[in-house]
Amino acid sequence: MKKLKIASIPGDGIGREVVPAAEDVLHTVAEIHGGLSFEFTNFPYSCEYYLEHGEMIPEDGLERLKDFHAIFLGAVGNIKLVPDHISLWGLLIKLRREFEQVINIRPAKVLKGVQSTLLNPNDFDLMVVRENSEGEYSSVGGRMFKGEDEIAIQNSIFSRKGTERAMRYAFELAEKRKKHVTSATKSNGIYYSMPFWDEVFKEVSKDYPNIDADSQHIDALAAFFVTQPERFDVIVASNLFGDVLTDIGAGIMGSVGIAPAANINVNGKYPSMFESVHGSAPDIIGKGIANPIGQIWTAKMMLDYFDEEELGTLLLDIVESVTGDRILTPDLGGKSSTKEVTNEIISRLKKRT
């Protein structure tokens, strides 16, 4: 029996609605497998937790989480309760850093029955590999002078190790896909970090002579996501560029509500973390209409991670059979509730057994 112990952090807002839904789906998947089970342990870390305890996660929180096989995260942040940089650096970014989840991967492709926002989506199917631990997301910097002379300095810090690691991950992934890696750069405008990024990319690409490697400036690349997303297979990007590209990726898929993500710890020391891309969506909390597919597709990425790729593929197929029949939440133009979409996925999963 393969028993997976998962730390579940629904977080804020609709995270609390979609995480339980995806957990139900995972239990069903485990039943189909027969020799697999999921044990979820719930952790309340969130903005509400912060209001009560003055911190997003207790002092021993990392200690409590570190021995789980994975973390399953909903959404963090609710600007009405806690400023974003406090909630995010206090929980999401903290977990990514402390647990050395140095790679973030996010696919973008059109699901059956889901209307892309593009006129000609041309069957794109791409994967963004985002450096997830350094770069533009750095707390090195500060402010100087007062009043009208004030300046803020923000350091971006790129290490060869971190940069190379993300790039190698991208090339390895491309080996299993369409054998094409595009590097997101901006070496024409950003003076030190991006020429460095380009250098490392050139070096690393030499080790993968059978992979087609090219570079695009982030501005042009973002535009290509809108004009010709089918150009791409794997894209490797810095922390910030990956952040922007993956939201555009969600946009062209049709809704941020369906986009999944995985934060991967590559050295096996700490748990990896699986989180849907959408936020806590304060405007629809409690309405029962949050789209569960982002979290369920995230569950599929977790299955893949645990070498259950067959089940992962089955799950995504079932999701597409449901979306294909236009059983959709309102963000995708449908009328179904979170529960209805989830139950339909579960009942079709069961019929497949």
Place this chain on the structure above:
Amino acid sequence: MKKLKIASIPGDGIGREVVPAAEDVLHTVAEIHGGLSFEFTNFPYSCEYYLEHGEMIPEDGLERLKDFHAIFLGAVGNIKLVPDHISLWGLLIKLRREFEQVINIRPAKVLKGVQSTLLNPNDFDLMVVRENSEGEYSSVGGRMFKGEDEIAIQNSIFSRKGTERAMRYAFELAEKRKKHVTSATKSNGIYYSMPFWDEVFKEVSKDYPNIDADSQHIDALAAFFVTQPERFDVIVASNLFGDVLTDIGAGIMGSVGIAPAANINVNGKYPSMFESVHGSAPDIIGKGIANPIGQIWTAKMMLDYFDEEELGTLLLDIVESVTGDRILTPDLGGKSSTKEVTNEIISRLKKRT
């Protein structure tokens, strides 16, 4: 007689094809006006110039340019000849900095007859005000350590003056438009500069109580450009965020070949610079199929800048009458050449007189 002396820098690649085309159009516009004339002086600064002279612009180049009423620029950069960071920092970024062109403005809207890449473009009409002098485009930083321990540090530097100036420009512009300003931020991920940016935005917005002001993180904002661009009126963004957003703006308009830009010197000390957004497009050089509309729309922005808004509006109307009749270059799905599109615009301008 209003005689405008314009320094013309066609630059690289198709810049040399579209700048003369737009100049012909401007001469025609001047004839219609009667009391207006343009005198263009050509400067060869470009990558080819660099190969010959070892610099993108001669030592006294700025001196030669500084007394013109404006600079009309095509495209800079050709990676086959000169690395981008050398050509761009040597010319484009240098001119923006030395001539204190601290604001970059770029509109995005759908032109008649031009197919947006979006399924539902819903008549968006937005303007990005980009801080054009500082922020992420800084040459402060460097590298440290060797081999696998190497790091690159890149400073972003935000001044209160520069930040506030861009924001005030955006609010003033919104006064003349739909009275809505959106600030592009990323204060949930970028630790020092973006919370500072937010603070300044909050303060400045208090001086414009009749303008609707809101903030969006750059990732969500980029996605909204693809899902609901009609949400926006004026967007104020840092140098990098503005760069990315305006290329997405060009993408949703249908082609980067039609997007215009203005680099504005706001203190009147130096010339402003008008440049189309597209690059030098090495793949189509000499084929006679470069889209002249980006440069011609840029000419319209120059007319507006010289308080000839009526002529500016006329010019864009004529451009739209031509695109509306589907007289288009290949990038827009048409079969017309640069010359054919340009001549059609000129002949329709003449008929209007």
